[in-house]
Amino acid sequence: xxxxxxxxxxxxxxxxxxxxxxxxxxxxxxxxxxxxxxxxxxxxxxxxxxxxxxxxxxxxxxxxxxxxxxxxxxxxxxxxxxxxxxxxxxxxxxxxxxxxxxxxxxxxxxxxxxxxxxxxxxxxxxxxxxxxxxxxxxxxxxxxxxxxxxxxxxxxxxxxxxxxxxxxxxxxx
Amino acid sequence: xxxxxxxxxxxxxxxxxxxxxxxxxxxxxxxxxxxxxxxxxxxxxxxxxxxxxxxxxxxxxxxxxxxxxxxxxxxxxxxxxxxxxxxxxxxxxxxxxxxxxxxxxxxxxxxxxxxxxxxxxxxxxxxxxxxxxxxxxxxxxxxxxxxxxxxxxxxxxxxxxxxxxxxxxxxxxxxxxxxxxxxxxxxxxxxxxxxxxxxxxxxxxxxxxxxxxxxxxxxxxxxxxxxxxxxxxxxxxxxxxxxxxxxxxxxxxxxxxxxxxxxxxxxxxxxxxxxxxxxxxxxxxxxxxxxxxxxxxxxxxxxxxxxxxxxxxxxxxxxxxxxxxx
Numbered sequence: 087x088x089x090x091x092x093x094x095x096x097x098x099x100x101x102x103x104x105x106x107x108x109x110x111x112x113x114x115x116x117x118x119x120x121x122x123x124x125x126x127x128x129x130x131x132x133x134x135x136x137x138x139x140x141x142x143x144x145x146x147x148x149x150x151x152x153x154x155x156x157x158x159x160x161x162x163x164x165x166x167x168x169x170x171x172x173x174x175x176x177x178x179x180x181x182x183x184x185x186x187x188x189x190x191x192x193x194x195x196x197x198x199x200x201x202x203x204x205x206x207x208x209x210x211x212x213x214x215x216x217x218x219x220x221x222x223x224x225x226x227x228x229x230x231x232x233x234x235x236x237x238x239x240x241x242x243x244x245x246x247x248x249x250x251x252x253x254x255x256x257x258x259x
Numbered sequence: 260x261x262x263x264x265x266x267x268x269x270x271x272x273x274x275x276x277x278x279x280x281x282x283x284x285x286x287x288x289x290x291x292x293x294x295x296x297x298x299x300x301x302x303x304x305x306x307x308x309x310x311x312x313x314x315x316x317x318x319x320x321x322x323x324x325x326x327x328x329x330x331x332x333x334x335x336x337x338x339x340x341x342x343x344x345x346x347x348x349x350x351x352x353x354x355x356x357x358x359x360x361x362x363x364x365x366x367x368x369x370x371x372x373x374x375x376x377x378x379x380x381x382x383x384x385x386x387x388x389x390x391x392x393x394x395x396x397x398x399x400x401x402x403x404x405x406x407x408x409x410x411x412x413x414x415x416x417x418x419x420x421x422x423x424x425x426x427x428x429x430x431x432x433x434x435x436x437x438x439x440x441x442x443x444x445x446x447x448x449x450x451x452x453x454x455x456x457x458x459x460x461x462x463x464x465x466x467x468x469x470x471x472x473x474x475x476x477x478x479x480x481x482x483x484x485x486x487x488x489x490x491x492x493x494x495x496x497x498x499x500x501x502x503x504x505x506x507x508x509x510x511x512x513x514x515x516x517x518x519x520x521x522x523x524x525x526x527x528x529x530x531x532x533x534x535x536x537x538x539x540x541x542x543x544x545x546x547x548x549x550x551x552x553x554x555x556x557x558x559x560x561x562x563x564x565x566x567x568x569x570x571x572x573x574x575x576x577x578x579x580x581x582x583x584x585x
Binding site for chain 2: 178
């Protein structure tokens with residue numbers, strides 16, 4: 087069976103924007119595991135609703151709307167103590183999250199440049215925390231540093247990266 | 260600054276499940292539009308960071324594969340090319356299934372991972388002092404190798420100082436390029452605990468150490484001095500490795516990885532990490548920290564070259580980074 091032209095365009099759009107969609111889920115939930123779970127559920131719903139999307143319109147606003155419903159449904163299934171944001175805060179942040187996630191590709195490109203400015207140790211800390219998923223406590227124990235020192239290092243790196251990303255976007259819009 | 264405050268609160272909620280921090284964070288976001296904008300960007304950037312690190316991590320695994328494939332002379336099954344093949348296969352399957360319209364396939368780049376720290380005796384050198392045992396270690400849990408010593412730094416912490424290049428199994432004046440210090444690590448516990456033969460998961464070993472070079476009188480003679488971490492994997496008895504070194508690498512080696520970085524006198528301490536996939540048949544890991552003069556010559560004094568905080572970790576991840584949803 088050959089896919090229709092619309093199916094092909096849908097698959098292309100979903101593949102191209104999947105990272106931004108994941109960022110959207112993450113920005114709403116502030117939890118990577120939940121974001122991945124919601125992303126999967128969202129992709130399934132998008133596929134089921136593929137016929138509703140008009141390939142002549144932008145994909146992301148439509149996909150964000152579907153994702154938002156999935157996030158709220160996921161939210162209601164969770165225990166409150168597992169969640170970072172309250173439901174009304176998720177709704178209040180909707181516009182800001184959508185704007186930031188729409189610019190995901192630009193921000194990631196800026197981040198790639200900023201990462202090159204970090205030293206080996208800073209990159210190591212980010213890798214251990216975000217790739218290997220070590221908790222800050224585990225990193226502190228393994229490195230012989232205090233937990234507060236590791237927390238502070240991570241905070242400083244994140245701030246450094248944020249400032250650098252904003253600078254990059256301003257100077258190379 | 261509001262950004263720092265938001266990050267702080269977010270960290271407290273995530274790491275400590277701090278309820279007061281959660282309430283304060285939500286209150287702040289409810290009331291302050293600027294806080295909402297900053298928080299949204301911060302979380303999108305965090306996802307960008309995760310995505311960047313994921314890609315970098317996959318690239319470094321593939322690089323290690325390539326290095327391993329080119330450095331290993333034997334023709335064992337090319338298991339270490341598996342990661343690449345799996346990703347390639349995933350992409351092909353994705354395209355085919357996508358075209359058939361049967362469902363949606365996408366790669367999930369960062370599956371759940373588990374991490375174990377493998378025990379290295381005296382990895383921080385804090386309970387050692389004086390010269391390191393000369394020659395190759397023949398049993399687990401001891402450092403041995405070329406001339407090196409454990410010294411106490413000005414802050415009271417101890418570290419290993421590389422003294423002289425040498426040929427670990429040869430005469431003291433044989434040509435050599437490295438000052439290497441070795442330790443054998445037993446992998447049997449890891450094999451039992453994680454069932455490393457399970458094709459559904461793969462284990463990456465990571466050797467990390469902090470290198471530091473101080474200004475020394477011999478620096479002019481050693482412009483290319485580099486620090487390195489190496490991992491060798493074997494399927495043999497630990498004592499056989501020293502006896503057969505270095506031919507044993509070709510005959511019994513099942514895996515290898517090396518990372519080397521040139522360090523200049525007075526540079527900031529540098530973390531060096533070597534990583535390789537754990538072959539299912541490996542029973543022993545040989546970890547090596549070394550200072551290298553980059554050329555073979557009569558043994559030379561190395562001046563102010565140090566290493567500290569040697570750590571060896573294992574990371575297990577599901578093998579196939581693809582999810583299929585019908």
